[in-house]
Amino acid sequence: xxxxxxxxxxxxxxxxxxxxxxxxxxxxxxxxxxxxxxxxxxxxxxxxxxxxxxxxxxxxxxxxxxxxxxxxxxxxxxxxxxxxxxxxxxxxxxxxxxxxxxxxxxxxxxxxxxxxxxxxxxxxxxxxxxxxxxxxxxxxxxxxxxxxxxxxxxxxxxxxxxxxxxxxxxxxxxxxxxxxxxxxxxxxxxxxxxxxxxxxxxxxxxxxxxxxxxxxxxxxxxxxxxxxxxxxxxxxxxxxxxxxxxxxxxxxxxxxxxxxxxxxxxxxxxxxxxxxxxxxxxxxx
Numbered sequence: 018x019x020x021x022x023x024x025x026x027x028x029x030x031x032x033x034x035x036x037x038x039x040x041x042x043x044x045x046x047x048x049x050x051x052x053x054x055x056x057x058x059x060x061x062x063x064x065x066x067x068x069x070x071x072x073x074x075x076x077x078x079x080x081x082x083x084x085x086x087x088x089x090x091x092x093x094x095x096x097x098x099x100x101x102x103x104x105x106x107x108x109x110x111x112x113x114x115x116x117x118x119x120x121x122x123x124x125x126x127x128x129x130x131x132x133x134x135x136x137x138x139x140x141x142x143x144x145x146x147x148x149x150x151x152x153x154x155x156x157x158x159x160x161x162x163x164x165x166x167x168x169x170x171x172x173x174x175x176x177x178x179x180x181x182x183x184x185x186x187x188x189x190x191x192x193x194x195x196x197x198x199x200x201x202x203x204x205x206x207x208x209x210x211x212x213x214x215x216x217x218x219x220x221x222x223x224x225x226x227x228x229x230x231x232x233x234x235x236x237x238x239x240x241x242x243x244x245x246x247x248x249x250x251x252x253x254x255x256x257x258x259x260x261x262x263x264x265x266x267x268x269x270x271x272x273x274x275x276x277x278x279x280x281x282x283x284x285x286x287x288x289x290x291x292x293x294x295x296x297x298x299x300x301x302x
Contacts (some may be wrong), residue, residue, distance in 0.1 A: 029077035032227035034099065036219060037144015038106055040187070040295050041289045042136040046110050047196045049258055054128035062092040063131045070098055071134035098143075103138035104130060113208045113215070114200045114284075136234050145167040148278050180252060184259040187292030188285055213283050216256070216290040219248035222293040256289035 058066070075095035079089070107130050111117045117126045128176055192195060201209070225245040261282045264270055270278050 029227045031102070032222055034102065034141040034145040035106060036223050036227070036291070036295050037142075038103060038140035039110075039139040039219065040291050041140035041143065041185075042133070043110075044190045045136050045196065046107070046114070046133055047191050047288070049194075049196050049199070052129055052134055053106060053114055057093055057130035058128050058132065060124075061130055066135060067131055070138060071100060071136075074099055074138055074142055077139070078146075085230050086176075096142075097140045100134065100138045103141055106141075107134040107137050113211050115202075115203045115208065123147070143248060177255060179257070180255050181259060182287045183292040183295075184256055185263075185292070188256075188260060188289035189263060192260070192269075192285055195262070197281055197285050201277065201284045204280065204284070208215045209280050209283050212287055216247060216283075216287045217253050220252050220256070220290040220294040221245060223291075224248060224252065238260040251289055252293045253286070256293045257286045259293075260285040260289045283297075 055063075075092055076094045078095050078099075102193065102208075108117070109131060117129060224249065261278075264278075264281050264285060269281055273281075
């Protein structure tokens with residue numbers, strides 16, 4: 018039996034899970050073919066796909082994931098918990114991008130959600146187990162941090178360079194697609210604003226608050242929240258500028274007014290921010 022974890026540790030674990038779910042599945046959430054796959058799939062196909070998804074989560078959690086030492090029932094409950102979180106996250110992302118709405122039929126909405134949520138759930142499971150420091154290494158990491166704190170001051174140019182690499186690595190898979198234009202043009206202004214806030218929130222959390230792997234030197238200490246906010250805004254500026262450049266390079270701004278340019282930049286800025294935060298940390302570690 019495992020001891021009950023503090024709420025703060027559980028929230029950090031869920032934060033890493035959500036980040037992993039988005040990092041590994043966001044290009045698919047932005048893919049038109051998967052929207053259509055969910056629309057045209059019949060009930061039997063969706064049920065089978067859902068069962069296969071739960072089975073994959075069970076296998077991962079039992080033999081690789083964070084609950085690999087637990088009993089079958091605990092792994093099963095963990096898998097359903099991850100799937101539930103994935104469904105909620107998928108519904109939210111599809112809603113803010115205008116892919117589901119209250120005028121659609123229940124079968125269309127459920128089809129899109131199930132098709133996308135399987136990948137999100139696997140990403141959540143990987144994120145929870147692989148993207149955070151192991152508890153048994155915490156004391157060692159703290160000692161190492163104290164010893165090297167003075168000699169490992171952040172190098173701004175290095176950090177910006179790695180963030181740019183992470184941004185291009187993640188967002189370049191989405192930038193050339195028509196889905197960015199579709200989402201930007203069909204989404205209401207307030208949803209574009211929500212996407213921007215979500216990008217900033219997730220990016221800042223990854224870098225400073227949820228103990229994501231590679232952030233040992235960056236975790237915000239008491240009284241350093243202003244510094245964390247400044248770092249988050251710099252990271253988001255890098256993501257937006259990179260997004261604008263890629264969209265311009267692929268000819269997505271041709272004939273658009275400023276509103277359309279900004280909307281596309283913010284939409285692509287979502288995966289770009291994941292690249293600038295989580296992607297850069299995975300690259301440097």
